Amino acid sequence: MIHLSKIISFTVIFMVFFQACKNSPNTIEETKNELELISSEKINVSEASGLAINTSGSNLYTVSDYTGNIYKLTTDGTVLKEFVYGGDDVEGISMVSSTKVLLVEERTKEIVEYDLNSKNYKKHKVDYSNKDFNSGLEGIAFNLNDNTIFVLNEKDPGILMRLKSDFSIIESYDLDFASDYSGIFHDKELNILWILSDQSKTVNKCSLKGALIKSYAIDVIKAEGIAVTNSNIYIVSDSNSKLFKFKKPIE
Template sequence: MLLKIKNIGVILSVIFILFVSCSKNNEVFPVNNGLELINSYKINVLEPSGLAINNDGTILYTVSDSTNKIYKLSTAGDVLQTFEYSGNDLEGISVFTNTKLLVVEERTKEVVEYDMETGNFNKHKIDYNNTTANSGLEGVAYNFNDETIFILNEKDPGLLIRLNPNYTIKTSTTLNFASDYSGVFHESATDNLWIVSDQSRTINKCNLEGNLIKSYPINVIKAEGIAVSNDKIYIVSDAEAKLYIFKKPV
């Protein structure tokens, strides 16, 4: 009987060693309430904040609230191009046309049309009330289906504001499903919004009115940008300067 117990112990030890060895060579990523982490990459951008993706799902864009510049990235986080623009506390970004991006400046509450080919830009001041300048515009998302624009006020209050094509306010909705709201993306195929919260550490699927459909927890520090393409959700971390890729839930 003692011999059998010893043999079982040896077998379990071997299995454990093999498991650890395999785990080192092939990293196993956790699943959080249905969200599987596919991969993560360091990116050479200080304090990236905001994330956008082109319609083909092949190119990402982000901004830095440290350098206040705009960056073109590969889907593995490599910096492909830096656009010369000196913003004022850049926090959000969205693809707008084939050659233009939308970015938001938090403290001045401006939405900026930026032309990637010429470097020219137009600023549009958004007139709404919030408590402090440092809790202002945090995200922007262009709706290709109806040509409206969604912007987020981070907190105090958390707001989802929908703009007409001429940048006047169409609707404004108070959000209450997270502690703050740090990034937004409009998914054309489903006509839903994806909103990420830095403080609550959640990815939130919402309808166009800002009503929560489902919330998914993520273990990402200072998640401040989100983009969705096909079966993937891309998240950028401000504090870690890192790109996370999750499998989009069905």
């Protein structure tokens, strides 16, 4: 016969163990999508980091942190073309026109103007206070409404900078709504910014000064790039080389 004292002791031990597991920092918490997931497709790009889309919404562009090159994709993730750049630590991309894109180099704190036709490029140093090679420029967005440029400093601190077309800084804003900031896109129609966080696993709808309007949780590991159309939000994952398509929220 099992004594009552032993049953009580076993119950106490079990509850202590359960609580320890629950509070353990290594416990993996499930994230549920607050945006409607339409599809997720594997893409043949290693360590995709950054995402852009052409004005017609027919093609996406991403960069590889592994090869340092630029890739043109269909909206279902099929690679159509590779543009050789060979960047050192390229982390973001944005379209200026059908033949020109902007890239950011994290370690060197540079913006790169890249011509898709000639494959020629120019580099421009962003003059701001940051000496951390691993927490530098992480995303870029070209504003087609006024030809200004938005760039993100990833973290420590998180900063949104608005630049002139000559790459000089107009203003900078401290960001505090996420653990890091991994991608950015300017929504021409709504004239707002969509800012992605890898560590917080969120898509964040923001004003042009980085003020949070609304945050949406997403179940995407290492989300590194975002592009938005009138109906969809596209996100690329660095770790598993996937392209996710979500329905764009109406509100």
